[in-house]
Amino acid sequence: MLTARLPILIGEAIDKIMSSVPKGDVEKVSLLEASGRYLAEDIFANHDVPSFDRSLYDGYALKAEDTLKATIESPIEFEVVGHIGAGSVFQEEVKNYEAVRIMTGAEMPKNCNTMVMLEQVKELKKEGNHFILIDQQISINERVFKKGTEIKEGTQLVKKGARITPGIVGLLATFGFSEVLVRVKPKVGVLATGSELLEVNEPLAPGKIRNSNSYMLMSQIEKVGATPIYLGKLEDDLEKSFKAIQDALRQVDILITTGGVSVGDFDYLPEIYSRLQAEVLFNKISMRPGSVTTVAKLQNQFLFGLSGNPSASFIGFELFVRPVLRILLGNDDPHLPSIQAILTEDFPIPNGFTQLIRMKVKVEGTKVFVTSNGLNMSSSITSIAGADALVVLPPSENGYAKGNVVDVLLLSDEGQNKSFFNR
Amino acid sequence: MLTARLPILIGEAIDKIMSSVPKGDVEKVSLLEASGRYLAEDIFANHDVPSFDRSLYDGYALKAEDTLKATIESPIEFEVVGHIGAGSVFQEEVKNYEAVRIMTGAEMPKNCNTMVMLEQVKELKKEGNHFILIDQQISINERVFKKGTEIKEGTQLVKKGARITPGIVGLLATFGFSEVLVRVKPKVGVLATGSELLEVNEPLAPGKIRNSNSYMLMSQIEKVGATPIYLGKLEDDLEKSFKAIQDALRQVDILITTGGVSVGDFDYLPEIYSRLQAEVLFNKISMRPGSVTTVAKLQNQFLFGLSGNPSASFIGFELFVRPVLRILLGNDDPHLPSIQAILTEDFPIPNGFTQLIRMKVKVEGTKVFVTSNGLNMSSSITSIAGADALVVLPPSENGYAKGNVVDVLLLSDEGQNKSFFNR
Secondary structure (H helix, E strand, C coil), rough: CCCCCCCCCCCCHHHHHCCCCCCCCCCEEEHHHHHCEEECCECCCCCCCCCEEEEECEEEEEEEHHHHCCCCCCCCEEEEEEECCCCCCCCCCCCCCEEEEECCCCCCCCCCCEEHHHHHCEEEEEECCCEEECCCCCCCCCCCCCCCCCCCCCEEECCCCCCCHHHHHHHHHHCCCCEEECCCCEEEEEEECCEEEECCCCCCCCCEEEEEHHHHHHHHHHCCCCCEEEEECCCCHHHHHHHHHHHHHHCCCCCEEEECCCCCCCCCHHHHHHHHEEEEECCCCCCCECCCCCCEEECEEEEEEECCCCHCCCCCCCHHHHHHHHHHHHCCCCCCCCCEEEEECCCCCCCCCEEEEEEEEEECCCCCEECCCCCCCHHHHHHHHHEEEEEEEEEEEECCCCCCCEEECCCCCHHHHHHCCCC | CCCCCCCCCCCHHHHHHHCCCCCEEEEEEEHCCEEEEEEECCCEECCECCCCCCCCEEEECCCCHHHCCCCCCEEEEEEEEEEECCCCCCCCCCCCCEEEEEEECCCCCCCCEEEEHEEEEEEEEEEEEEEEEEEECCCCCCCCCCCCCEEECCCEECCCCECCCCHHHHHHCCCCEEEEEECCCCCEEEEEEECCEEEECCCCCCCCCEEEEHHHHHHHHHHHEEEEEEECCCCCCCCHHHHHHHHHHHHCCCCCCCEECCCCCCCCCCHHHHHHHCCEEEEEEECCCCCEEEEEEEEEEEEEEEECCCHHHHHHHHHHHHHHHHHHHHCCCCCCEEEEEECCCCCCCEEEEEEEEEEEEEECCEEEEEEECCCCCCHHHHHHHHCCEEEEEEECCEEECCCEEEEEEEECCCHHHHHCCCC
């Protein structure tokens, strides 16, 4: 059983996976349900913004040419011939020396080409009629937000693949997109292996531990925006496990298993991949934790065989499963955002594999640091719970020292802040 | 109608709001539904981790004292008397010079105090019995993960108020929390005012614009984790508007209106607050955009009167509504994360009010910069869609210059990355 496996580099592993991600299906969803998903279409402005000349203040619309000779000494009188609120349109013709009361945001009357603010005029009542006095020259288009000044019809507003943030929802609503095209959420099955595993609601028993990986993975899947499906755990029997995996593959787009990929007596997955005639893309990666991570493909379905160790399972998801899900969800920039940061402690131990250390990122002043996550660096489950970044330490004979600048992968799926993390 | 309003500082406005946020109700949810919510209880370890002495490798468990004299020249023979997989427990007594085959993660037999790896031994079969040869001294507890080494029973694992990330889900699952206490999601009503507003699915008409604020706000509410309720728009009639707001207040915990808070002829909200006998906390803030933002309280209910301008509505939500919702959701660190960054352009225009500029944050090397968001700095809806941060420019006679270090609020509700943004 002790077959030798050749480790490949993390980058190679990612390339092998990403080179064969299928195209996901699309669906229309209402704008109210679209938040947090990724656009599956480019969005163009279907009209100008503003779509009409709009008054920027409360006041009076009039013709600029009528104010040419207005001075404090000889103000010019305008008769107020109408009153328009926002949303109303003044249909009649405005004649010379006439003015129309206009509210912020309202459409300018067709014949008017400028406006004065309420506080710039003096109001008069004469024989039941309403007049204003203007004592200064007003330029054309003063305080008028001209049609198309903000956005011209035909402008590309949002690119396919963008995450639908509140700001983008506002933009889509402005242009009347009550529905938008997004990708169908992939269904991701989670199946644990290991006869030591108890369900979360079972009492602890000698030799047993609870199945924490499956719950953690379901939370990771949900955070990315796909649909997690809990499939329980495999029994310690090759035939039953084979059948369970065949059943699972009928229900899901992607199957994640945890454990069972090593070379121990009860590690059935290598044999199951072979029986399924799945193509094993790799079964050993030069990384710690998670060196036994295995990825296989059966037609368009990925089978991710993650290690049963919680840290390895968590990291394996973030490095290998997350980008596949994000591509299927329609995002074309699928990997964890990466920045550089300054180490605040030594990592003196040499390692022949790339290490991924769960740490915390901290901005101090305008500089970025990474610090280790509490007292329990080695403890797998507590270190994940407190981490917000994975520090990447490539193989090194001398280890790493405080002050070294290192690459950091941020454990964030916050698309809106993506640019924050661009290199 | 042109009543003078005294502007207060943004910080004062926030203090006035935050000093009277009520306590929200709590509920139990299943661990599968808990992702992204905030813990309403402290979580303590209810057992040690590991909960038993666990083998770290595949190999053989035995008594360390039996290996004292083992050397390459004179290896010592052990009879293999049992075989335990992970999850199984070896119940019999292991005698001197006996060994038990043990898998990674399995519980050590009671009488054994160390283990050797598969690759450290030589296996023998004699008369149908199974023996191993050990040619070196093995220390006590070698490759044994001792009970309680990672976490001691009683340790506080997660604090009340923490966002439930995948890592925390894993931790909760480990300790058997199949349900957790969280706060009930507040219901937030959104009601627009303005006769110029069309529904998103209505065709554009002269003088009209679509109601983009309500959709943007609902997306903002959802992103924070509360429940948005769309209540349509108020009619341009004081009596009907008053009744609509009374009805709304019966359905929701918090009511957001957009528009109608200024001093124009159709701005009914000041009158409605007065009729409701709501306490107006403030009706003018020294900020741009959004100086007319009004916040009122009626017993435990907040009424947020945001400006109808899209940028002002967006920013008003992030500064004033979001922290209230996060407190109600059980998070005790409710404000937008704040960092400092370096301006990459000049803002030469003096301003008597604090300006909030929609920008993009960029990390280059290990330094943080803010850049303006495309060509349309002034355009309200496009600038929001592209922004990931609000740059805070306090009142200044000389404006700001490229290279200045400024405060930046990050538009992220990603609790997991919070520490990233701590000052």
